Amino acid sequence: MARIALDAMGGDHAPTATIAGALLALQELPPEHVIQLVGRTDAIRAELDAQLAAALPAVREQAGRLTIVEAAEVIEMTDKPSVAIRGKPNSSMAVGLRLQVDGQSDAFVSAGNTGAQMAASTFILRLHDGLTRPAIGTLFPSARVPVVVLDSGANVDCSASELVQFARLGAVYAEDVLGRPNPAIAMLSVGEEPEKGNAAVKEAHRELASGSGLNFIGNVEGRDLPMGMCDRGPVDVVVCDGFVGNVLLKFYEAVPKLIVGLLVKGGVAKEQIGAAFTGLDYAAHGGAPLLGVKGVSIICHGKSSPEAIKNGILVGLRASQSRMSDHIGQRLAAGIQGTPA
DSSP states (O other), X not given: OOEEEEETTOSTTTTHHHHHHHHHHHHHSOTTOEEEEEEOHHHHHHHHHHHHHTSOHHHHHHGGGEEEEEOOBOOOTTSOGGGGTTTOTTBHHHHHHXXXXXXXXXXXXXXXXXXXXXXXXXXXXXXXXXXXXXXXXXXXXXXXXXXEEEOSSSOSSOOHHHHHXXXXXXXXXXXXXSOOSSOEEEEEOSSSSTTOSOHHHHHHHHHHHTTOSSEEEEEEOGGGTTTTEETTXXXXXXXXXXXXXXXHHHHHHHHHHHHHHXXXXXXXXXXXXXXXXXXXXXGGTOEEEEETBSSOEEEEOTTOXXXXXXXXXXHHHHHHHTTHHHHHHHHHHHHHHTSOO
């Protein structure tokens, strides 16, 4: 049985969207799994009762698999990350993460303040030995299959050794959650040649190419991501620092709106083209795991819809069941000892 803790107060549309997402998730989760709604009990109960009153009987029957965990404080989207650690120790985010430490939960999902979630996850769950920073692993749609890009926003400046660590984190995510054995790892740079890039990228390239134990295929350029492959074959994981990754992520999010707008102006009916871009919708992937912490912490978009929350919960379940965090610890240990990862 897996217990998924959901930050019921996190996100622009909480608790309405979070509770609706939890109810959607119950329809897809096997019956042995439960969802823990973490937050202010009165607010959660009022919203849950309202949604259940309007729900189908099949949905109401599943409500017994929801439990409410009281957390009196809420971290606002405008709060600084340090608030999650020192200012609001009884927030829904902090309480939800501590459930894992206390052995009462198996994963945590939130659409709340991303910086606060990273800080709280690092402080409460701790990092695996040998890791200096966690990384956000985000799925980017491509013409082939989604590509894992990390870091997509946690660390704007990275050393070469940290980029190498990200490669190991991404490899485990691709294997455990996406089911891709021996995933192809690439470094995002300004050219395919090993000598292209800044100092950190060039050094990381040398380390990954010289016996890292990973299936490292070299550098890729930004144009290779939408295709999901380069001239050397398919790409599963792309490594970069969080500054580049977040710029790339925000650009990706805007592309569907641009293309749809241009096509509509050209006379194509919006209904005809909408289905073609469903794969580019963040809601389809739900959430991105914060890789490197000793546990499961899933970061969802602040504007997450119920569908996105549901998919974030499902990502948390897959990460927990695959024991991804344990495998990350093993992969990092192997890399530190110089053995094949």
